[in-house]
Amino acid sequence: MNQARITRLLALTDFSAPARHAAERAAMVAKQTGSALDLLHVIDSGLLKRLQQLGGGVSAEVEERLLDTARENLQRLAEVLMTHRDVTPGVHAAKGALLRTLVAQADRMNPDLLVLGARGASHMRHLFLGSTAERMLRMAVQPLLVVKQQPHEGYRKILVAVDFSACSLRALRLAQAVAPGAEFVVFHAFEVPFESTLQYAGIKESEISRFRAAAQLEADTKLRELIRDSGLAPASTTALAVRGNATQHIIEQEQESDCDLIVIGKHGEVLLEDLLLGSVTKHVLVEAQGDVLVAI
Template structure:
């Protein structure tokens, strides 16, 4: 068992990033659902497009024309359509990714929620990729329309400390969900150097490592006993996608530290491959740097 058990408590402050287009509606619904489930503060940030201020050349003298910021705030409140605990609105301008990061830091938000206009298997947009690389907060990329809380969560692991944090976060944030834990080993040209007997031996070794990883993860015994362990061979993004499609998981959880450029060039590309490849919501849990 690890000496320092991470907190299983869900975020207390959530930041929803919205551009008010249609693909943001699902992220808004999910952020509201999570804020209500966790009794968390909900911060909403909208970044104004440059040069988008409305003009009213024929407005009557008694009319005070609303600013673009005021109209954006009005639409956000209308879209929320109900009371949201601890609602805080940020309507700002500038580079969208940097404005989102600044709003999250100012509000001390532990989770950023955003939608994506990209379909699965396509490249990430600039804002999503920047947040994956730079955000100190965890990041939830929403694709699916919410139908209640998450019910079937697939957690990816490479047996590192940060992936253990991802598992404990999934268990603590979504206690009612079924949990599956998947390790994917990508062995180039495996069939050329592993015969059937050695392949079976390798599979047993990997499952033993998985069981040891689970045993060393600070989870309540009853939660640990319900985790479904899976060991697969192939590309991580492919195996995760296939499980989601066949078993109808509604959330994939991966985890990472916020590291420098060299790490992302050599190792960290896995997250950037998984997020666009998986056809459901993806949560990147940001592990504490210590």
């Protein structure tokens, strides 16, 4: 049934508290799935250049000391994860242009999942939830787990937002791979085309209601088919289709269903959304309270 498998995770860290939370979550997923885990820190060459401007140059010795310190911090983080999560990560330090180096290292190591914090140290604070995030999401070929909360247990309940594009089935299978045994809410928000225009044009409410009912039936049917194709267990799966704005309803449903992870595709089914990364995906990344897993 072409189920997704997680065999290797790569956690990106700048040693901030949010990044440590991301590393802890990565270790929990690695333990639960029997996957290998690597930790990566990149020394930003842009910051080195700034240091050079301030001090009239940065010697090779200074750069090497910075790399040594990064390796020591990585090793300490790895030891914490070994002690508290019973996982032994590999550690990797690199130097270069931050975004380009992160993506290049991820491509070289080829993990099944990238894990990162939603906030970071000052020079990375807006890396993953700003314009750079959009560029990285376009460039990355691996799914990304954006960690917003300090982890205390495995994911219990997962909201998978689907639009019935090709990415929807991949998102469901990825969610099962990341959190086997969790409960799932498979969610779709739909709208009736030109509904406000139909109302403005004076179309009878009974006629508009007929369109709404047909759209609801179509969405319910497609949800059942998608859940069947994904292999999700019916006993632990809820299908929910609602009419209205997708972003608003996804965020509301996260709270109403008490979900601790949202899974959403990188792209929407509309070409324009593909070009913009997906406006729904971007808003969910910013507005969600819990962690967000972006399927590729």
